[in-house]
Amino acid sequence: MIQRSHQPSLGILNTQKAGEKFQLLRVPPSEDLSHFIKHYWIIHWDLTGQEPHQQDVVPNPCANLVVQSRRTAFYGVSSTRHSHHLEGKGQVFGVKFRPGGFHPFANIAMDRLTDSSIGTMEILQVEPHMLEEQLLTAEEPEHKVQRMEELFRRVRPDNDESIERINAIVDEIHRNRDILRVEQLSDGFRMSPRSLQRLFKSYVGVSPKWVIRLYRLQNAAEMLEGPDHQDMLKLAMDMGYYDQSHFIRDFKAVIGKTPEVYVKERSS
Template identity: 35%
Template sequence: MGDLGRGMLYPDEQAAFVDLDRHDPGPEVARFVEFYWHVRWNVAEPYETKVLTHPNVHLVFEEPEPQVYGVNRGLFVRRLEGRGQVLGVKFRPGCFRPFTGVRVADLADRRVPAARFFGPAVVETCRAVLRAGGPAEMVARAEEFLLPRLPAPDPVAEQVAGMVERITASPALFRVDQAAAALHVSVRTLQRLFAEYVGAGPKWVMRRARLHEAAARADRGDDVDWAALADDLGYCDQSHLIRDFTAAVGVPPARYARS
């Protein structure tokens, strides 16, 4: 199984019938796109794949038509049946905003036909992508489509992408006021920028990063000291971590680790 980063739940279970791989974008596209991801599956019985998503918008080339997925603030669940594949474009946090003309918060927890943002040509491109001979050719066709449609650079989008990176990489930032102070903006400015560019608030981004760490620790297969981890991640106690994890994933962390 390839590495799509944190958030894919039950990775060992899925490895039996789901192939994942990622591809870096070219230098011109990399200002906007974090990476391309390809998923191919072959299941005898329907299977639900589950993802603790990140603060990113995705363009997905899939049947019956390509879709834009806003930030899913819950648990993303996709039902896989038979054989199939999709190719996704994972935009950097904040960097889908220059394509839209709308607040990215308006896309949260939604999927929208990609033609709304990229015009009808994206539908034919989707067919070409899914007919391609392999992941590398699929990525090449998607990038050929994006290149002439790249918007002008948006320095605010770049700034917001850096803010998200700083927050998710800083376990010592537990509260929005701490994050705002570290980023040298007011709380109100931080919240406004995240609504406009990211699609989820800074509190959600910090909480989701902590849950990614908890799930990653559980996936390693080692015994986890949940009380110590809760302290490391800034929770007031172990029960708070358990409540947060259970609400997001659907099972307590210790049970998830045993599954």
Template identity: 45%
Template sequence: MSAPSTSQRGILNPHEGKKHFHLARHAPAEDLAFFIERHWIIRWDLRGQNPFQQEVLPHPCVNLVVEAGRSAVHGVDTRRFVAHLEGKGQVVGTKFRPGAFFPFVRVPMSGLTDRSLPLQELFGPAGAALEPAVLASDDEREQIALVETFLRQRLPERDDTVATVVHIIQRALECPEVNRVEDLSIRVGHSVRTLQRLFRQYVGVSPKWVIRRFRLHEAADRASSGGQVDWAALAQELGYFDQAHFIRDFKSQVGRSPAEYAALCTSRTGGGQAMTRPLTGPL
């Protein structure tokens, strides 16, 4: 297993985070890769140090998360959240491809948006047993193997619509000129109404939300790079009507204006209001 991605998009002020926790990413087994984008494991040891709060701007994906006392399946979180890390701990997560958790439960993902369901509630006693089994080990390969065995025993048939949804979202991510749902519709050859229906059922958020989130990930990534940013030019590049609209949107999602966030990343200091949530979204 090797780390499939080193992208930090979605992890706010990532330079500061690196000082407080270790993040490892692993590719899934080949037979699960249709459904799973990657596994991720976070470990921290802050004993004798102040607690740390890591802000995250989640991706449009469902995550299965194993964490002491809080193991659950997390739907797409539309809000920024702050994970509170203290003492010593670990989280073992599995990030599904966009739309790829739907075949496991066959219920619209819109019902899971901004919600978390305990593993026991979704999977019964086997779900409850997964947490102690995974956390009893410190070996990442063994932990991932336990999660994959659990999922493999419940593996649904491949749903061709999942591949369609993944392709559509990939186009939204890779094409910066796609700034509206109408633009995406033309790119992928599906009507706006079809896109909205697919996303409601398979992803849990609208295509408009996905486009907006990807553009804010891009803006936050540029701001955290430490270089000079022409905010007016970036606003235009990302498809905003003007710089004022861009600043308002950025602040509503990130919690700070672009300039304030850039200064925060440069100073390498954290902050934010803590929520007792695991790191579920972008990892």
């Protein structure tokens, strides 16, 4: 089943403009791989005769396999916003792992892959150019996914209960906007703050505090997009910041621009 994406879902910024530049499909994994994989994603674009497009993507607590011409690799969590340069005609095939879902494949502490990558040979025993030849073609999306899942099944590790625990924690951070401190998670999940830190460092690559900050700043962006823009100082305090300058600095690191510029661009 192919699902066309309409939601940024911890990813694409300025979706209205983005939809004019490329098409994004998301495909759910087969049940036997859903413990590890969140979804497959496929991007197509044709900007022939048009100006190149720079697409901003906000961070999220997930590792990805990205199959792209001459850049194919497994990528750990990106700690800040990053941009993708699209020009001409092309496509990218990706695998988005659940938070913590790539750790059993890599079998290393995921903080070693934060803002970094690892080659496909080390995980799948397949050269990058072979994946590009097989997946960056005109084949139907279902065929691409089927080929990718065949490769993952060859190296599939055992299920790991820590992945389910991590996803429960991440889901709670996302759902409950009142969570501003790691101690709140510690109490709710009956884990010490130190145990939470160790778990996220090993399986995700970033701290639970980083994940809390990420979701709160995205919540702030949503509020700034509303018709009634909040007072900046009040918004910063609602997000758990004690000074406005710290809030602005973090907002820019994640969203890519200051709150003031963000509001002006949405209003123009």
